[in-house]
Amino acid sequence: MSETRQLPMASLVVRLLRPLLGEKRAREFVGSNYAVATLVYYSFRTQHGKALLGLVWALLTPLLFIVVYVPVLGAMGMSASADSVLGEGRLGFPIYVVAGFVTWTAFTYGLQNGSTSLVDNPDVVHHSPIPLSILPLVKVLNGMVGLLVSGVILSIGLAFVGRFPGIRLLIFPGLLILLAMFTLGLALLCSALAVFFRDVLQILNSLLLIEFFAVPLIYLPTQIPEGYRYLLDLNPLSPFMELAHATFIRQYPISWHMLGLAVLWAVGTYAVGRLVFLRLERNIADYT
Amino acid sequence: MTGPAISVRGVSKAYRLYRNPGDRLRELLSPTRHTYRQDYWALRDVSFDVPKGRTYGILGANGAGKSTLLKILAGRLRQTSGTIEVEGRVNGILELGTGLQPTLTGRQNARVNALFLGLDPWRIEDQLDRILEFAELGDYADQPLDTYSSGMKSRLAFSVLTALEPEVLVLDEALAAGDSGFSQKCTRFIHDLCNNSGCTVLVVSHDMEFMRNSCQHLLWFEHGKVHSEGPPEQIVSGYLESFGGAEVELSNRPRYLLFRVTPEDPAQQLDYELQCVSWLAPVGSLREDSSTWRGEGHPFVHYGLQFLGHDAALFETFRAAGVLGVTQRTAREVWGPVRTIEEQPPYRRLSPHRGPGGVAYLGLPVPQYPLPPPSGIRMFGINELATPLVLSVQVDGAWHELGKFGTPELSVEQQGHYLASHPFDLKGLMDRFADSFVGGEAPAPAEPSA
Numbered sequence: 001m002s003e004t005r006q007l008p009m010a011s012l013v014v015r016l017l018r019p020l021l022g023e024k025r026a027r028e029f030v031g032s033n034y035a036v037a038t039l040v041y042y043s044f045r046t047q048h049g050k051a052l053l054g055l056v057w058a059l060l061t062p063l064l065f066i067v068v069y070v071p072v073l074g075a076m077g078m079s080a081s082a083d084s085v086l087g088e089g090r091l092g093f094p095i096y097v098v099a100g101f102v103t104w105t106a107f108t109y110g111l112q113n114g115s116t117s118l119v120d121n122p123d124v125v126h127h128s129p130i131p132l133s134i135l136p137l138v139k140v141l142n143g144m145v146g147l148l149v150s151g152v153i154l155s156i157g158l159a160f161v162g163r164f165p166g167i168r169l170l171i172f173p174g175l176l177i178l179l180a181m182f183t184l185g186l187a188l189l190c191s192a193l194a195v196f197f198r199d200v201l202q203i204l205n206s207l208l209l210i211e212f213f214a215v216p217l218i219y220l221p222t223q224i225p226e227g228y229r230y231l232l233d234l235n236p237l238s239p240f241m242e243l244a245h246a247t248f249i250r251q252y253p254i255s256w257h258m259l260g261l262a263v264l265w266a267v268g269t270y271a272v273g274r275l276v277f278l279r280l281e282r283n284i285a286d287y288t
Numbered sequence: 289m290t291g292p293a294i295s296v297r298g299v300s301k302a303y304r305l306y307r308n309p310g311d312r313l314r315e316l317l318s319p320t321r322h323t324y325r326q327d328y329w330a331l332r333d334v335s336f337d338v339p340k341g342r343t344y345g346i347l348g349a350n351g352a353g354k355s356t357l358l359k360i361l362a363g364r365l366r367q368t369s370g371t372i373e374v375e376g377r378v379n380g381i382l383e384l385g386t387g388l389q390p391t392l393t394g395r396q397n398a399r400v401n402a403l404f405l406g407l408d409p410w411r412i413e414d415q416l417d418r419i420l421e422f423a424e425l426g427d428y429a430d431q432p433l434d435t436y437s438s439g440m441k442s443r444l445a446f447s448v449l450t451a452l453e454p455e456v457l458v459l460d461e462a463l464a465a466g467d468s469g470f471s472q473k474c475t476r477f478i479h480d481l482c483n484n485s486g487c488t489v490l491v492v493s494h495d496m497e498f499m500r501n502s503c504q505h506l507l508w509f510e511h512g513k514v515h516s517e518g519p520p521e522q523i524v525s526g527y528l529e530s531f532g533g534a535e536v537e538l539s540n541r542p543r544y545l546l547f548r549v550t551p552e553d554p555a556q557q558l559d560y561e562l563q564c565v566s567w568l569a570p571v572g573s574l575r576e577d578s579s580t581w582r583g584e585g586h587p588f589v590h591y592g593l594q595f596l597g598h599d600a601a602l603f604e605t606f607r608a609a610g611v612l613g614v615t616q617r618t619a620r621e622v623w624g625p626v627r628t629i630e631e632q633p634p635y636r637r638l639s640p641h642r643g644p645g646g647v648a649y650l651g652l653p654v655p656q657y658p659l660p661p662p663s664g665i666r667m668f669g670i671n672e673l674a675t676p677l678v679l680s681v682q683v684d685g686a687w688h689e690l691g692k693f694g695t696p697e698l699s700v701e702q703q704g705h706y707l708a709s710h711p712f713d714l715k716g717l718m719d720r721f722a723d724s725f726v727g728g729e730a731p732a733p734a735e736p737s738a
Binding site: 007010027031032034035038039042045046121123124125126127128129130196197282283285286 | 303304312313359362363364365366378379380382383386387389391392396399400403404405406408409410413
C-alpha cells in the first residue's frame with residue numbers, strides 16, 4: 001500500500017493497534033491523530049518560525065524571567081529563605097522559578113490561544129468539516145510541546161550545573177498529560193462561551209493576571225502564612241505547579257495530596273469543558 | 289435513473305439577531321422565556337432533489353440564502369426546520385484557502401489546507417505531489433506563502449480541491465483561480481467533475497456561461513425561497529431579465545483601463561503583478577513615482593482587507609475604509625446613498641454568514657468612499673479581484689449598480705478606474721460596463737535596478 005511508504009510511523013502504530021481495535025478503527029484512530037499532530041506541528045512552527053532565534057526563545061524567555069524576578073525577590077529576602085528550604089544552594093530559587101514559569105507559559109499559551117481559536121478562525125469554523133474541538137486542542141497541545149521542549153532544555157541545563165533531577169523526570173510526562181487535560185477543559189469551555197459572549201476573553205485575561213500571583217510561582221507555598229495555606233488547595237493550578245517543582249527540584253517534597261488534587265482537577269475540568277462544548281457546538285457556526 | 293443524492297425537504301433557516309450581547313444574556317436568563325431576538329429567515333421552506341450524478345446550479349442575488357443552504361448541506365450550519373438527506377460522502381468547498389498560514393510554505397499550506405478540507409489524512413502525502421503539480425508553482429512550492437502574489441495563492445488554494453474525490457460536491461463560487469491559462473484549467477477540471485465523474489454537484493455561481501454549459505438544472509433563489517427552477521437556458525434568461533435585461537445606463541459608466549498580465553512562469557508572474565501594484569501605488573499611500581499619474585486616488589489591492597468576520601457588516605466596511613484612509617464619518621455619509629446595505633439585514637447584522645459573494649458585495653464598494661476631492665484626475669486602482677467577485681459584479685442584480693459605480697462625481701469624464709487583473713476575469717466586465725476599454729499592455733517592467 002502506498003501510504004506504508006508515505007507515513008511509516010503511522011503505519012507502524014496501526015500495526016501495533018490492529019489487534020486491539022481492528023484494522024479499520026485503528027486506521028481511523030491513527031489517521032485523525034496524525035491530522036491533529038500535523039496541525040500541532042505547523043502551529044508550533046508558525047509560533048516560532050518567524051523569530052530569528054526560533055526555539056532558542058523557549059530557553060531565553062525563562063532566563064530573562066530569572067534575570068528580572070530573582071534579584072527583585074532576592075532583595076525582598078524571599079530567595080534566601082527559599083534556598084534553605086529547596087536545598088540546592090543558591091541555585092535553588094532560580095530553578096524553582098524557571099520550572100514554574102515554563103509550566104505557567106504552557107498553560108497560559110494553550111488557554112489564551114485555545115480560547116480565541118474559534119472566534120479568530122471564522123473561515124475554518126464556517127467552511128471546514130473537521131470537528132471544531134480540534135482548534136482549541138491544537139493550541140493546547142502546541143503549548144504542551146513548548147513545555148516539553150523547555151523541560152528538555154531545562155534538564156540539560158540542570159545536568160550542566162550538577163543538579164540533574166534524574167528519576168524525578170518520570171513525573172514530567174504525568175505533568176504534561178494532566179496539565180494538557182486541565183488546560184484543554186478550560187480552553188474548550190472558554191472558546192465555546194467566547195463565541196456567544198466575547199467578554200469571556202477579557203475576563204479570562206484578568207483572571208490570569210490575578211492567578212499569576214495567586215499561584216506559588218515566585219514564592220514558595222511555605223512562605224504563605226500558615227492560616228492562609230488552605231487557599232492553595234482551592235487554587236486549581238497550584239497542584240500542577242507543585243508537580244512541576246517536584247519534577248525539577250531534587251529535594252522538593254512530593255505530596256500525594258497534590259497529585260490527587262491534580263488528577264481531580266484535570267479530569268473534572270476536562271469533563272465539564274467537554275460537556276459544555278458538546279452542548280454548544282451545534283450553534284457555534286451560527287454565531288462565530 | 290437512481291434515487292436522489294441530495295434531498296432537501298421544507299428546509300428553513302433562521303438566524304437569531306440580537307441588537308447587542310446584553311440582549312442575548314437577558315434572553316438566556318429570562319425566567320419568563322421572553323425573547324429579545326429578531327429572527328432573520330435566510331431560507332424558508334426550500335425543497336428540491338438532486339438526482340445522483342447530476343449537476344445542479346443555484347443562482348440568485350447576494351443574500352438570497354444560497355451560501356446558507358450550502359453550509360447546511362456541508363454540515364456546518366444546522367437548519368431550523370425541515371430535513372436534508374445526502375447520500376454519499378459530502379465535500380463542501382465554500383471558500384478557497386481555508387486556514388492558509390502566511391509563514392508556512394506552499395507545500396506545508398497545501399497539507400494544512402487539505403486537512404481542513406477533510407481529506408483523509410492517510411491520502412494526503414500521496415496527493416500532495418498531485419496538488420502541487422496542478423498548482424504549477426515550480427520552485428515557489430517551498431517558499432513561504434507571504435512571498436506569493438494573490439494569483440499564486442488562489443492557484444494553490446484551488447489545487448487542493450483537486451485532491452478531493454467527492455461523491456457529493458457542494459461548491460460556492462469556487463470555480464476558477466489565477467490567470468487565464470490556469471483559470472481555464474480550473475474550469476475544465478470543474479466541468480469534468482460535473483459531467484464525467486459521476487459525482488453529484490450542487491454549485492452556486494454568478495458565472496452564467498458556466499451555469500449554461502455545465503449544469504443540467506438550475507434553481508433560482510430569491511429571498512430564501514426557490515423562485516423557480518428549470519432548464520438552464522430558461523432560468524438564466526429569466527434571471528437576467530429580472531433586472532432589466534442586464535442593461536446598464538450608459539451615461540454613468542466609468543472608464544476602465546485594463547492592465548493585461550500575461551505570465552509564462554510563476555516567477556515572471558510575480559514580477560508583473562508587483563509591477564502592477566507599484567503602478568497602482570502612486571495613486572495612494574504606497575506612492576512610488578508620482579510623476580506617472582497626475583491627481584489623487586487610492587489603490588485597492590485586496591477587497592477583503594481588515595474584514596474580521598465577526599463584526600457587523602457596517603463596521604467591517606468602516607474598518608476597511610479606515611485602512612484606505614477614509615474616515616468613518618465620510619464612509620457613513622457615502623455609504624447610505626451608495627449601497628443598499630441598510631436594507632440587507634443579513635449583511636448588516638450578520639456578517640459571518642456571508643458567502644464569498646457577500647464578502648465581495650461588502651468589500652468592493654469600500655474604495656468608492658471618496659477621499660477629499662482632488663483637483664484634476666481622480667482614480668483608484670484595483671488589483672486582482674478574485675474571480676467570484678468579478679463574476680458577482682457581472683451578473684448579480686444588486687451589482688448592476690456598479691454601472692454607476694458610486695456617486696455621480698466619480699463618473700466624470702477624466703476619472704478613471706484602474707484595474708489590474710487577468711483578462712479572463714474582466715473581459716466580460718469590460719464589455720459590459722466600460723465605455724472605453726483600453727486593452728492596454730502591462731506597463732513594461734522596469735529594468736531591475738543594479
